[in-house]
Amino acid sequence: MHLLLTCHDLAAWRQRQEAPIHFVPTMGALHQGHEALIHAAARPVAGREPVVLVSVFVNPLQFGPQEDFGRYPRNLDADAGVAAAAGAAALFAPEAAELYPAGEAGLTRVQPPSSLRRSLCAPLRPGHFEGVATVVVRLLALIRPERLLLGEKDWQQLVILRRVVRDLGLPVQVQGCATVREADGLACSSRNRYLSADQRTQAGALPRALKIASSQSGLPGGAITGGLRQRLEAAGLEVEYAELVMAHSLEPVDRVAGLCLLASAVRCGPGRLIDHTFLMSRSPIVAIDGPAGAGKSTVTRAFARRLGLIYLDTGAMYRAVTWWVQHLGADPALPEAVAAALAGLDLQISAAAEGAQQVCINGHDVTEAIRSPEVTAQVSAVAAHGCVRDALTAQQQAMGSRGGLVAEGRDIGTAVFPDADLKVFLTATVAERARRRAQDLEARGFAVPSQPVLEAEIAERDHRDATRAVAPLRMADDAVELVTDGMAIEAVIQALVDLFRDRVPHDAWPDPDPQP
Structure with missing residues (x-):
């Protein structure tokens, strides 16, 4: 696997590629969820064999002042080993100065639609999705992949990036991949490693509560979210939100009609965890x-x-x-x-x-x-x-x-x-x-x-x-x-x-x- 540390390295590698490039952006601390994305990226599409490029970049633009940028786990050697074993052809791991040569003050930023930033994580993390969209558009411009693979676990992020790609007319297919869960049902996340053994046990209440709610699509929206919040608080989790929204517009709804997203964010010890389930009024x-x-x-x-x-x-x-x-x-x-x-x-x-x-x-x-x-x-x-x-x-x-x-x-x-x-x-x-x-x-x-x-x-x-x-x-x-x-x-x-x-x-x- 090629390790690319600069934009020059990336450009030289990119020029040698004849096969379509499938791209998996990450912030490192790779886990089973990332491995699944890389495996999916390596699959042929319509008979064409791709090459897979993974990026590792802890993006300062998407962290708030009180968030965990400084302590976010970083281990490039371990990440390179995971990426190579999963099937990546190259790993792009630039420093911030490579992606933002003029610094943050001189950066052209991408502002996602405000309609997609009124619910779920966005109000609690101002500037976060602007930072995500800005770095991803920058990476897409450098890499020019045929496919961009993202996990459905970060659903709001996936919806926003699909919209940004569409609105900017970027020539890339955005492919979502299923949420990968650990044995206890907790969605795989780099931040899970912040949790102690007792906190891991406590965090398992999040997917269990969502699973119970997934069978309640016939109830009013307030009853669904209220029951979810009650179960999470009973487990000792600090609930940031429990919301029912339309899956693609992210607009809050008071009943399940079509495809809806029931999502929650909780605090458990030093970790902030997000998860969701989908509710449908009928199958597709x-x-x-x-x-x-x-x-x-x-x-x-x-x-x-x-x-x-x-x-x-x-x-x-x-x-x-x-x-x-x-x-x-x-x-x-x-x-x-x-x-x-x-x-x-x-x-x-x-x-x-x-x-x-x-x-x-x-x-x-x-x-x-x-x-x-x-x-x-x-x-x-x-x-x-x-x-x-x-x-x-x-x-x-x-x-x-x-x-x-x-x-x-x-x-x-x-x-x-x-x-x-x-x-x-x-x-x-x-x-x-x-x-x-x-x-x-x-x-x-x-x-x-x-x-x-x-x-x-x-x-x-x-x-x-x-x-x-x-x-x-x-x-x-x-x-x-x-x-x-x-x-x-x-x-x-x-x-x-x-x-x-x-x-x-x-x-x-x-x-x-x-x-x-």
């Missing part, structure tokens, strides 16, 4: 919209598997109804004929091998049949009927009432799940979708029309979907557009995972255990 929902042929089904299945979400292919439901209408010999253009076909409808979607779905309608397995050109040609006409959309939307919403799913289709974020935690409009150019359609038809053994014919068919279908009277195709106002031309499937999946993790932390929805 991801809505993936987009035009036909954008590759939604392929990536959504893999994305759902990656995150342990149920996969709901709503397009398959509309295709199944279209197949049934054709099977009955009904006219897809006549609303009354289609409505009659819905009488007694029994539509079943179930899991199949490799994350796929089996589709059965009125006792017929139509999993493959619904992908035929004949069904494709008529599905927009059938889906445009209000009776069809009403029936299937109600069924889809019933399936999603408890959350924990990813649904894809063409009005998922606008009509079916308008309150989804993440909405993505997945699309590609007409030419790219025609190319993919040709590949799919060939793989399924169907005749393949020419590229111009396929492009014309797709463009016409886009027009029909966008202009239909009921639930027209459009991107939701709060959706993220993802244009997939030129992107490999794994890169699209990773982009979806990153978007999901920007909104739903590991501490709230952990990754599924890897299959044996």
Whole structure:
């Protein structure tokens, strides 16, 4: 592992790197939580192997006058050993003069939004998050990494740095990683070493109290925070705050709605400890919209598997109804004929091998049949009927009432799940979708029309979907557009995972255990 002590050393090392750089900033005193960050940073992303750079810098800007800057634990040799063993390629450990050559008085500072500094730790530590943002932006400018990895334990810090990166347009993906806990449940922290054995036992009341509160999401906010404070004080801990806030805006709330953060800071002997838990009114929902042929089904299945979400292919439901209408010999253009076909409808979607779905309608397995050109040609006409959309939307919403799913289709974020935690409009150019359609038809053994014919068919279908009277195709106002031309499937999946993790932390929805 390379030890870099100056900005010159860093620049020379940086110039030699051809692989993407993943960066883990720390203040040293490395522990299991830092090791987990380094391990996560070393994992390939979309098939690309990174190099990991760790920084160790006790940043004077983020300590208040009465805080522990002078006694904060420092042992560079030990930190270098931990970083190297965890997989770091280099350790950057500058002195303050290297990062702040003009001194603190001559420093350009980064001021995070005031809205994110009204709650939790910020009022009690004025200037702290300004100091954090300033040093991290300085480090990002020097290192120019592809990914910045931060622990979810310091949730307010993570939210603020994500906002700073976004607002400044910095070309880096901020990746949060799950809180790592010691055997007694206490979140790993460099400051845990300040505690005596008795104080460690006492500090264990913090995660235990939060765990009890995590099952109380149905109570009013005041009852949740009041109960938390009471349990902490009964354990002899000095409570600085116990607050319930929206997870991303950090605005205080009086009830759990969506994703909320219940957080506390306590004093235990010489140590100040922070911890949190997430409360959700339901499990996460991801809505993936987009035009036909954008590759939604392929990536959504893999994305759902990656995150342990149920996969709901709503397009398959509309295709199944279209197949049934054709099977009955009904006219897809006549609303009354289609409505009659819905009488007694029994539509079943179930899991199949490799994350796929089996589709059965009125006792017929139509999993493959619904992908035929004949069904494709008529599905927009059938889906445009209000009776069809009403029936299937109600069924889809019933399936999603408890959350924990990813649904894809063409009005998922606008009509079916308008309150989804993440909405993505997945699309590609007409030419790219025609190319993919040709590949799919060939793989399924169907005749393949020419590229111009396929492009014309797709463009016409886009027009029909966008202009239909009921639930027209459009991107939701709060959706993220993802244009997939030129992107490999794994890169699209990773982009979806990153978007999901920007909104739903590991501490709230952990990754599924890897299959044996």
